[in-house]
Amino acid sequence: MRFFEFEARKIVELAGIPVTKYGFCTTPEEARAAAEEIGGPVVIKSQVLTGGRMKAGGVKFADTPEEAAEHAEAILKLEIAGHMPRGVLVDPKAEVKQEYYASVVWDGTAKRPLMLFSDMGGIDIEEVAEKHPDHVGRGHVSNLFPIPDFEAKQTIAATGVTGSALNRATPILAKVARLFREYDMTLAEINPLAELTDGRFVALDAHMEMENEAVGRQKKLLRTELNIAEDDDREPYEHSAFEEAVAAIDAADHRGVIQGKDHGFTGNLGLVIGAGGGSLTLTDAVRNQGGKPANYSEIGGNPSVAKACGLAKEVLEKDGVEKIAVMMSIVSNTRVDIVARGVIKACLELGKDPGETIAIFRIPGAWEDEGFKILERYGVEYCDRSVSMWEAAGRAVAKIQGEGAAA
Amino acid sequence: MATQQKVFIDVAVDDSIREDAAIAAKLEEVCPVDIFKNADGHVEIVDANVDECVLCKLCLEAAPAGTVHVRKLYDGTEL
Numbered sequence: 001m002r003f004f005e006f007e008a009r010k011i012v013e014l015a016g017i018p019v020t021k022y023g024f025c026t027t028p029e030e031a032r033a034a035a036e037e038i039g040g041p042v043v044i045k046s047q048v049l050t051g052g053r054m055k056a057g058g059v060k061f062a063d064t065p066e067e068a069a070e071h072a073e074a075i076l077k078l079e080i081a082g083h084m085p086r087g088v089l090v091d092p093k094a095e096v097k098q099e100y101y102a103s104v105v106w107d108g109t110a111k112r113p114l115m116l117f118s119d120m121g122g123i124d125i126e127e128v129a130e131k132h133p134d135h136v137g138r139g140h141v142s143n144l145f146p147i148p149d150f151e152a153k154q155t156i157a158a159t160g161v162t163g164s165a166l167n168r169a170t171p172i173l174a175k176v177a178r179l180f181r182e183y184d185m186t187l188a189e190i191n192p193l194a195e196l197t198d199g200r201f202v203a204l205d206a207h208m209e210m211e212n213e214a215v216g217r218q219k220k221l222l223r224t225e226l227n228i229a230e231d232d233d234r235e236p237y238e239h240s241a242f243e244e245a246v247a248a249i250d251a252a253d254h255r256g257v258i259q260g261k262d263h264g265f266t267g268n269l270g271l272v273i274g275a276g277g278g279s280l281t282l283t284d285a286v287r288n289q290g291g292k293p294a295n296y297s298e299i300g301g302n303p304s305v306a307k308a309c310g311l312a313k314e315v316l317e318k319d320g321v322e323k324i325a326v327m328m329s330i331v332s333n334t335r336v337d338i339v340a341r342g343v344i345k346a347c348l349e350l351g352k353d354p355g356e357t358i359a360i361f362r363i364p365g366a367w368e369d370e371g372f373k374i375l376e377r378y379g380v381e382y383c384d385r386s387v388s389m390w391e392a393a394g395r396a397v398a399k400i401q402g403e404g405a406a407a
Numbered sequence: 408m409a410t411q412q413k414v415f416i417d418v419a420v421d422d423s424i425r426e427d428a429a430i431a432a433k434l435e436e437v438c439p440v441d442i443f444k445n446a447d448g449h450v451e452i453v454d455a456n457v458d459e460c461v462l463c464k465l466c467l468e469a470a471p472a473g474t475v476h477v478r479k480l481y482d483g484t485e486l
Contacts, residue, residue, distance in 0.1 A: 341415050377481040
């Protein structure tokens with residue numbers, strides 16, 4: 001679950017991290033009043049769950065409350081990357097001596113939260129890590145034990161920060177780590193963390209994302225502290241036409257489960273995969289052998305022929321798809337013959353030769369002998385569990401690459 | 408786009424049971440994938456569902472022996 005900046009700022013505040021005096025406003029009049037209360041120059045920021053606000057004109061500076069109201073009026077009407085703003089944040093224009101970066105992310109490899117700190121804040125941390133790796137400090141914290149300040153201090157000190165700045169930044173990074181764990185975040189980021197000209201450290205901007213599965217147990221934060229309505233699900237993911245079509249096929253028939261994802265996949269090999277971790281394994285096996293998946297579509301739980309057919313057709317009709325690979329792990333009760341019928345039928349209905357279109361069929365399991373008879377009848381290459389998932393994926397890749405090379 | 412029916416399976420019933428209301432009702436009841444429909448006492452085959460046949464043989468048991476035919480078109484055998 002993603003949070004708007006004004007909510008992330010509130011979370012930071014709740015954790016005891018200093019922030020500048022800010023106001024969340026939904027009308028120009030509220031923005032004017034907030035600017036008056038803050039006093040002095042302010043910055044007006046669109047509250048949208050997307051990046052690129054500055055470039056799109058969603059962040060403007062104002063010297064007077066009147067100007068703040070004018071900017072707020074314009075920003076409230078401004079759509080950014082398909083998102084209308086929830087409101088605007090009115091923030092004082094801070095006198096910054098130096099900008100830092102402080103965050104905690106989940107390290108899936110180490111299975112522990114990872115603190116990140118940089119003395120080069122205000123820009124993308126990825127860019128800093130690439131161009132100035134010595135300016136990024138890293139340190140894991142425990143999932144269970146209390147998080148001591150000294151671990152944050154070590155992380156910050158690794159970037160060369162010393163003295164008063166080190167002492168002031170240390171409790172802030174430690175508090176970010178604690179809030180990350182307490183609120184089940186997947187990302188807790190303050191960027192920039194500003195050192196003001198008077199030496200104080202304040203969070204000027206914050207970005208928070210919570211584990212979706214934790215929403216149920218974080219009701220106090222979500223409903224009481226942040227006043228987020230239960231139906232405000234913040235769906236950050238916009239489904240593609242392919243994903244929506246597959247979801248509609250799945251919803252129309254209770255038998256079995258299919259799902260399709262294709263964000264970021266632009267390859268020529270369509271995947272119809274599944275079973276007990278098989279999907280990820282098979283996708284990796286395809287990619288690691290040079291294949292280019294066109295999608296990530298799972299099938300299982302004994303779908304109907306129509307459902308398997310519908311999924312395969314959607315995959316085959318994706319731009320750039322030349323062949324499909326139908327593969328599963330062996331941990332499956334899904335009937336081989338039913339899936340075979342479905343994917344072959346998809347080819348036939350699209351006027352394609354199943355033997356040419358299905359690069360490999362590797363679904364060991366229930367009714368496989370019956371399935372193999374069908375596959376043989378249509379000249380589809382298939383294999384049983386004596387052929388590993390890696391090898392089956394490799395055969396599919398070789399077949400599609402062989403054709404590409406011959407063309 | 409054209410939907411192809413009866414690509415893998417063919418199902419037929421003998422004329423002797425086609426108008427039998429009791430058998431029509433029974434066939435509709437037992438088939439897990441709705442291949443049979445009780446159409447006002449007639450046995451009707453729903454072509455759109457025939458390829459969904461899961462080869463369970465419940466229809467064969469619900470009707471007198473030899474009156475329902477389920478043929479696998481991919482190998483030419485009959486249940």
